[in-house]
Amino acid sequence: MSAPERVALVIPARNEDRLLPRVLAAIPPWVSSVILVDDASEDRTGEVMAAWGDSRARTLRAGRRLGVGGAILLGYREALELGATCAVVIAADAQMDLGELPRVLGPIARGEADYVQGNRFRGGAPRGPMPWPRVLGNRILSASASWAAGRPIADSQCGFTAASARALRSLGAGSLPRGYGFPAFARLEAHRRDLKVAEVPVSALYGTEVSGIRPWRDPALILMRIVWRGLARRLRELASRARAFASARRLDRAGGPA
Numbered sequence: 694m695s696a697p698e699r700v701a702l703v704i705p706a707r708n709e710d711r712l713l714p715r716v717l718a719a720i721p722p723w724v725s726s727v728i729l730v731d732d733a734s735e736d737r738t739g740e741v742m743a744a745w746g747d748s749r750a751r752t753l754r755a756g757r758r759l760g761v762g763g764a765i766l767l768g769y770r771e772a773l774e775l776g777a778t779c780a781v782v783i784a785a786d787a788q789m790d791l792g793e794l795p796r797v798l799g800p801i802a803r804g805e806a807d808y809v810q811g812n813r814f815r816g817g818a819p820r821g822p823m824p825w826p827r828v829l830g831n832r833i834l835s836a837s838a839s840w841a842a843g844r845p846i847a848d849s850q851c852g853f854t855a856a857s858a859r860a861l862r863s864l865g866a867g868s869l870p871r872g873y874g875f876p877a878f879a880r881l882e883a884h885r886r887d888l889k890v891a892e893v894p895v896s897a898l899y900g901t902e903v904s905g906i907r908p909w910r911d912p913a914l915i916l917m918r919i920v921w922r923g924l925a926r927r928l929r930e931l932a933s934r935a936r937a938f939a940s941a942r943r944l945d946r947a948g949g950p951a
Contacts, residue, residue, distance in 0.1 A: 699725045700798065701777035703768030705761050706730065706785035710737040716783065717745050719791040726751060728771050729785075730764040733757055738785070751775070761852075762875030769861045781855045789853045790896045797855045800891035807860040807888040810846075810880055811853035811895030821897035837919045838877045842884045846892075849877035849919075853895050860888050870918060877919060 702724050706713060713729075720727060728751045729742045742752045753767055765782055772780040779801050783789045793811075800806035813820050819828055831850050838849035854876060856864065860883065867882040869875065883890050 699775075699777045699779070701726045701728055701768075701772035701775060701780045703765060703772060703780050703782045704729045704785050705732060705764035705768065705782070706734065706738050707732040707758075707761075707764075708734045708736045708738060709785035710734075710741050712787045713738060713741045713785045714745075715787045716785055716791075717742075717747075720747075721791065721794065724794075725749065726772070726775050726777065728753065728768045728775075728780075730759075730768045730771075731755065732759050732761070732764045760871035760875075761873060762869055762878070763871035765875060765879075766865060766869070766871070769856070769865055773858060773861055773865075777861075778858050779855055780861055782852055784852055788898050790898060793853075793895050796893050797853060797895065800893065801855055801857050805889065806891035807857045807863075808880070808883040808890045809855040810848065810876065810890070810892055811851040812847040812892045813851055813895055813897040814848055815894065819897040820894065822899050823897045824899060827899070834874075834877060834919065838881060841919050842881055844884065846877075846880060848892070849880060850874070851895065852876045854879070863888060872914075874914070874918065881919070 700723070702720060704713075704716065704727065706729055717727075727747065727749045729738075731739045731742070731752060731754045733755045739752060739754055742750060751771060753771060755764065755767070759767065768782070769780055779798060781794060781797060783791065789811075797809055797811060800809050813823070814831075817832070831848065835846055835849040838846045852875075863886050864879055864882055867886070869878045869882060880890070
């Protein structure tokens, strides 16, 4: 694989001691650093990482809940400090096939993208087992994110993402919600900052993991925030057009007859 020189894996984790060992065992040897962000876990998540004993491991322990987005941003900062040229976010609950890492990294390695997001759907159907409420919620949120961005987004909630060092610095400077829905907002921010963005097909893997998403409250909050960002983008566009129109009018007056 032609990969960026120094690849960091960022693993946000809260109470994932049961499935985290499976994730750690699947990490390929060419990954340069593994950053586990223990988001104030109340189980043995931190102990699992310590017991792994791999020299690439970096464990960051949050003293209070950061939320999955806050944990990812903390991991991004650590990746930059370690000199990573690229950071890939993977879940601690074994929902990502790490055999697909080269595919996710590919557009960055080839210089085609600054930010890559996985797409777990093919023709509207998931590429693997996915609970139907997740499918329905994803379709609604992805359609809303597409409207907000002004361009198609196939799977706004996919957390299997890769970001170049440039994208890490850019996203870290943005104002992003720290909770669930972070992948959608990171994607919108990448577009807002004119980063080169690519989507790649990845598998949908759902098994015995327990979701921390509150079924009714969290998706509704995510949807409202996405819609707000879409409205803000359109207001910025209207303001830009108004300024351009006013400037053109001034030029016309200046160039007219005395």
